[in-house]
Amino acid sequence: MANWRKFLRDRWRYFDAALALAVIIGSLVYIYELLVGSRGLDVAYITRNYPLYLHAVFTNVYATTIAFVVGMALGFSVGWLRTARSLSVAKFAASMRVEKRERQEAPSGSEVTRRLLVVLSLLWYGTKYVVRRVGDGFVEIIRGTPLYVQILFASSFFIVFLPQYASEGILIGIIALAINTGGYQAEIFRAGLQTVHSGQIEAARAIGFSRLKAMRYVILPQALRLIIPPLTNEYIGLFKASTFLFVLGVQTEISYIAQHEGFAGDVFEIFAIVTAIFLAITVTLSFVVQALERRFRIPGLGIEQVRLPRGVRTARVVG
Amino acid sequence: MIRVEDIQKHFGALHVLRGITFDVQKAEAIVIIGPSGSGKSTLLRCINLLVEPDSGKVFIDGVHVNRHGIRHEWVRQQVGMVFQSFNLFTHLTAIENVTLGLTRVKGIPHDQAIEKARKLLARVGLAAKENAYPAELSGGQQQRVAIARALAMDPKAMLFDEPTSALDPEYIREVLDVMTVLAREGMTMIVVTHEMGFASNVASRILFMDAGKIIEEGTAEDIFQNPKEDRTRSFVSKILR
Numbered sequence: 001m002a003n004w005r006k007f008l009r010d011r012w013r014y015f016d017a018a019l020a021l022a023v024i025i026g027s028l029v030y031i032y033e034l035l036v037g038s039r040g041l042d043v044a045y046i047t048r049n050y051p052l053y054l055h056a057v058f059t060n061v062y063a064t065t066i067a068f069v070v071g072m073a074l075g076f077s078v079g080w081l082r083t084a085r086s087l088s089v090a091k092f093a094a095s096m097r098v099e100k101r102e103r104q105e106a107p108s109g110s111e112v113t114r115r116l117l118v119v120l121s122l123l124w125y126g127t128k129y130v131v132r133r134v135g136d137g138f139v140e141i142i143r144g145t146p147l148y149v150q151i152l153f154a155s156s157f158f159i160v161f162l163p164q165y166a167s168e169g170i171l172i173g174i175i176a177l178a179i180n181t182g183g184y185q186a187e188i189f190r191a192g193l194q195t196v197h198s199g200q201i202e203a204a205r206a207i208g209f210s211r212l213k214a215m216r217y218v219i220l221p222q223a224l225r226l227i228i229p230p231l232t233n234e235y236i237g238l239f240k241a242s243t244f245l246f247v248l249g250v251q252t253e254i255s256y257i258a259q260h261e262g263f264a265g266d267v268f269e270i271f272a273i274v275t276a277i278f279l280a281i282t283v284t285l286s287f288v289v290q291a292l293e294r295r296f297r298i299p300g301l302g303i304e305q306v307r308l309p310r311g312v313r314t315a316r317v318v319g
Numbered sequence: 320m321i322r323v324e325d326i327q328k329h330f331g332a333l334h335v336l337r338g339i340t341f342d343v344q345k346a347e348a349i350v351i352i353g354p355s356g357s358g359k360s361t362l363l364r365c366i367n368l369l370v371e372p373d374s375g376k377v378f379i380d381g382v383h384v385n386r387h388g389i390r391h392e393w394v395r396q397q398v399g400m401v402f403q404s405f406n407l408f409t410h411l412t413a414i415e416n417v418t419l420g421l422t423r424v425k426g427i428p429h430d431q432a433i434e435k436a437r438k439l440l441a442r443v444g445l446a447a448k449e450n451a452y453p454a455e456l457s458g459g460q461q462q463r464v465a466i467a468r469a470l471a472m473d474p475k476a477m478l479f480d481e482p483t484s485a486l487d488p489e490y491i492r493e494v495l496d497v498m499t500v501l502a503r504e505g506m507t508m509i510v511v512t513h514e515m516g517f518a519s520n521v522a523s524r525i526l527f528m529d530a531g532k533i534i535e536e537g538t539a540e541d542i543f544q545n546p547k548e549d550r551t552r553s554f555v556s557k558i559l560r
Contacts, residue, residue: 202402208420213424217423225410298409300455
């Protein structure tokens with residue numbers, strides 16, 4: 001009896017996984033019974049039609065990847081801007097004080113250049129402030145409205161202002177997706193950059209790194225490692241969301257599903273094809289990313305899987 | 320070597336430094352003591368301009384550094400800094416921590432940087448640990464790597480901001496030993512620390528700071544045995560126990 005209990009305790013996670021798998025397979029079998037039942041799977045339909053869907057998925061991959069990369073540039077810039085929260089009144093005041101002091105000590109240079117300096121300085125800090133607040137608004141608008149609406153809005157925008165491009169569904173779609181993912185990635189980047197300890201930046205500055213170089217050689221390498229998981233999430237989410245592009249006339253799976261004459265009869269087969277293709281891509285991607293994470297893992301940075309005695313599983317956040 | 324003239328610093332409504340003036344000669348080691356919140360760390364940060372003083376002048380090797388037209392990055396290369404919490408770059412190994420500044424700030428070729436970093440790591444007694452990541456090193460070892468990283472830039476002076484107060488007691492010795500050797504070799508140093516043994520053995524002068532001012536200045540004997548000011552006396556009695 002005691003042995004049996006020990007066995008159960010030690011091997012619990014296998015039972016756990018097996019149970020989860022059983023539930024998934026069970027539901028799939030149930031749905032299969034419900035939709036296909038005794039009529040049998042139309043294998044001929046699948047073999048005949050899967051290239052169509054495969055083709056549609058490649059459109060998705062292509063649109064998603066371009067949008068993701070463009071969105072990354074956008075997200076990084078906005079995210080970086082948003083790490084600095086407030087108006088730098090203090091910095092402006094400090095630079096003015098230094099200027100004033102120097103003028104008293106060495107009254108050189110004309111009054112005009114001095115005034116120009118003040119105006120330029122004010123303009124510089126003011127612009128930075130405005131750009132930051134615009135970034136805030138951008139993120140809130142993107143996060144606060146449905147992607148579907150954003151795509152329709154982009155389409156209307158093109159119809160009204162750039163009618164010559166209004167029929168380029170894929171172009172409009174990529175732009176809409178890039179802006180959307182840019183908003184979400186801005187938050188991912190902001191969180192990642194802010195997670196890097198301020199002491200790291202101070203240490204980099206102390207050995208003579210400029211702000212930009214500290215970002216490039218110290219902060220980004222750490223932040224990127226931390227945000228690989230949420231970025232992967234974002235890519236997979238965007239990939240799935242890209243099926244919405246059918247509203248722009250881009251041929252995606254949904255348009256085939258909606259248009260297809262066999263919609264009533266072969267509905268299970270259609271979903272089987274689409275599900276299989278999507279799962280194949282997303283599961284492969286998450287394996288690749290996991291491998292990447294292992295490859296670039298550094299002791300003491302990020303989430304470390306700690307091997308505890310059998311039967312206990314936990315993750316620890318370090319540093 | 321380092322000269323500070325009437326430095327004032329506010330953080331918002333907080334008046335952190337209220338007119339600090341002092342001189343550090345070449346090859347001199349100064350120890351700054353004082354209660355927490357007295358502005359010691361801010362003073363160090365004002366010297367390498369990690370914090371910009373509101374007013375007053377900072378001279379390094381005769382150059383007035385806190386004025387327009389002088390790049391802060393250049394100033395910071397002239398004075399090395401060692402932090403209380405080490406702040407080693409987490410994503411780099413010990414030797415990469417030392418070489419990063421050499422290759423990316425000074426533009427020294429990679430193999431020369433490695434050679435120099437190996438020498439420095441050997442000097443702080445960590446030649447065997449060059450490929451360890453910070454998380455794999457003890458606190459004392461991390462702090463010694465941090466010292467090597469600062470020395471790699473060939474600074475004219477070194478600033479130490481409570482280098483041993485985040486360390487477990489058994490690691491304090493090894494860090495202080497490295498600092499002592501450095502001082503004996505003639506490095507100009509300003510050290511914020513409450514290690515009285517180190518202060519007595521190494522410091523040419525001790526400054527006692529409180530509430531943003533230098534209250535008293537003197538040799539270790541002056542400050543620890545015969546403090547003139549009441550505030551110094553009460554502080555010293557607390558830390559000497």
